[in-house]
Amino acid sequence: xxxxxxxxxxxxxxxxxxxxxxxxxxxxxxxxxxxxxxxxxxxxxxxxxxxxxxxxxxxxxxxxxxxxxxxxxxxxxxxxxxxxxxxxxxxxxxxxxxxxxxxxxxxxxxxxxxxx
Amino acid sequence: xxxxxxxxxxxxxxxxxxxxxxxxxxxxxxxxxxxxxxxxxxxxxxxxxxxxxxxxxxxxxxxxxxxxxxxxxxxxxxxxxxxxxxxxxxxxxxxxxxxxxxxxxxxxxxxxxxx
Numbered sequence: 001x002x003x004x005x006x007x008x009x010x011x012x013x014x015x016x017x018x019x020x021x022x023x024x025x026x027x028x029x030x031x032x033x034x035x036x037x038x039x040x041x042x043x044x045x046x047x048x049x050x051x052x053x054x055x056x057x058x059x060x061x062x063x064x065x066x067x068x069x070x071x072x073x074x075x076x077x078x079x080x081x082x083x084x085x086x087x088x089x090x091x092x093x094x095x096x097x098x099x100x101x102x103x104x105x106x107x108x109x110x111x112x113x114x115x116x
Numbered sequence: 117x118x119x120x121x122x123x124x125x126x127x128x129x130x131x132x133x134x135x136x137x138x139x140x141x142x143x144x145x146x147x148x149x150x151x152x153x154x155x156x157x158x159x160x161x162x163x164x165x166x167x168x169x170x171x172x173x174x175x176x177x178x179x180x181x182x183x184x185x186x187x188x189x190x191x192x193x194x195x196x197x198x199x200x201x202x203x204x205x206x207x208x209x210x211x212x213x214x215x216x217x218x219x220x221x222x223x224x225x226x227x228x229x230x231x
Contacts, residue, residue, distance in 0.1 A: 031217060042120075042207060042221035043161075056216050089159065101213060102149040102168060107161035 002026070004108035006092050012114045013082055021077040021111045025094030032075050033093040033105060034067060043091060049075060050097055082115045089113070118143045120210050122222035129198050129229055137193045137225045139208030145169075148212040150184065150191045151219065156204040167191065198229045 005024040013019050025032050034046040045059040049069045060066070064082075069075040079086055089112050093105035119142040129135045141150065152164040165175065167184050175182045179196045195202055205226050209219040 033218065035219075042223040043209075043219070045218040045220070048216065048218055056218060059218070091161065093161075095217070097217070101147065101217065102166065102211060103217065104151070104163055104166050105219060106163060107153070109158070109160045112159075 004092055004094050004106055006090075006108040006111050008111060009109065010112045010114075012116065014116050015084060016081055018078065018080045019082055019113065021079075021090050021113070023075045023077070023092030023094075023108060025073065025075070025092070026106060029094035029096055029106075030072050031095045031097030031103065031105075032069060033095075034075070034077050035091045035093065037089045037091060037110070039088070046077070046090075079113075082113075084115050087113055087115045118145075118210060118212055118215060118220055120208050120220055120222035122206075122208055122225050124225045125223070126226040126228070129227070131200060131229055131231050132197050134194060134196050135198050135227065135229075137195075137206050137208075137227065139191045139193065139222060141189050141191065141208070141210050143210060143212045145212040145214055148210060151209040151211070152182070152191075152193050153207045153209065154204045155207060155224070161207070164193075195227075198227075200229050200231060203227060203229045 007022045032049040035043040048056040052069045064080045067077045089110040091110045093107045095103040095105045121140045148169045150167045153161045181194045183192045205224045207224045208222045
């Protein structure tokens, strides 16, 4: 079956512009996660969706970052007034979310964002 | 504090050598999960293994093996007879009760396998 897909694969924008990043989870996966990976670093958690609610937004770095999810499908991560420090690869993952701890997260290919 | 440490930033080996990637974690929780992911040059993270805190049995999958030791809070990953296709960044990650379902990642180990 299809894996997690993300679009665009690359995005170059000018400082101050808004960007939208899209994630399509694996069909049937109710949990969806956004992570950020800065160059040469590990992944930082941003936000977690269970269905279309977000019980954990603790990783969003500022109020310029927001995310939404439609039902149990597509999610959009929006960054307003982009700054150069927002340049990173944004990775999306999904899991079955059986209700307990430990579900394996499967990752998409990421969106590489470059803010000039 | 919940933390994952991968002290090896980069490892270079010659093909067919065995290599061990270290992972040390910190958590106060008694229930937690540990994961290894591979990130090849293409960038997509590939799931390798999941281990829960109550199962300390070592696991072998082909050329890959994992050694989980709660006494030293370590979850090390060994590749036997390495191949060029093993070249990638490898991440160890922790999921703990108090952290919900998010993964806390180490900074990764870049493995380069040369001919």
